[in-house]
């Protein structure tokens with residue numbers, strides 16, 4: 001789906017389901033999701049709160065095992081990987097989280113935070129790791145003068161830059177960004193996004209980008225997958241999806257942010273009811289544009 005035939009996707013989910021067993025009963029967080037992210041591509045993942053985006057991200061990173069279905073990284077089924085080979089594979093996929101402070105080690109300086117993955121993966125010696133970490137801090141726009149400062153001494157935006165530098169330390173192929181700017185002030189969000197955009201282009205990264213902010217996704221993503229109640233209801237090139245959304249759920253999400261402002265509000269709860277509209281097959285409605293059949297009532 002949505003890929004060049006013959007090119008091995010960096011990461012691909014095939015008919016993936018994830019069910020969490022909770023005291024209150026089973027939570028079916030991801031339902032029959034198939035998608036592939038091609039080398040160098042940025043896939044946006046949107047949908048309202050609880051639609052399964054973060055679960056999908058963790059499945060794609062191999063941080064959660066699917067209940068059924070397969071996740072492949074570079075063609076390799078993650079469930080077959082163990083030990084050192086899994087660690088090597090994991091190094092190629094890194095994550096940038098919503099809350100940078102929570103993702104940094106508070107008692108480690110900025111440079112030690114960035115060097116930590118290099119140490120864990122036994123890359124170089126202490127001196128070369130520090131040098132490399134300082135270069136990475138420069139790359140993300142953190143003044144090396146502050147290399148020995150601790151995370152709490154940085155602003156949120158600077159903390160996120162340090163977290164991005166750390167995510168890049170092992171030269172990953174895939175960067176999973178889960179709401180990377182939502183915890184930041186609006187004025188800082190644009191700077192961090194511009195940084196991610198520049199790094200992606202400069203380093204040729206493959207990116208999965210989860211955001212509530214559809215305007216950001218439209219700008220940043222090549223393709224966008226829309227999730228609703230654990231399913232992908234529509235997936236298409238960004239310009240096609242934003243111009244001609246097929247699924248009523250997508251139409252409602254987009255309608256909620258129009259007209260586009262410089263600071264769009266977070267996604268409101270959709271009033272569209274899935275009824276039988278989520279059960280259909282993903283159908284190709286235009287080249288590279290897949291949508292599930294929606295219930296006829298919902299189309300009107």
Ligand SMILES: Nc1ncnc2c1ncn2[C@@H]1O[C@H](COP(=O)(O)OP(=O)(O)OP(=O)(O)O)[C@@H](O)[C@H]1O
Pocket residue numbers: 020021022027028029047048049050051052053054055056
């Ligand atoms: N570890 C877990 N145990 C039980 N239920 C979970 C777990 N993780 C997620 N869920 C449930 O799975 C569903 C999907 O959650 P998920 O966090 O993936 O959605 P999301 O789209 O990322 O939401 P948000 O935008 O609020 O982060 C929700 O109903 C959530 O409560």
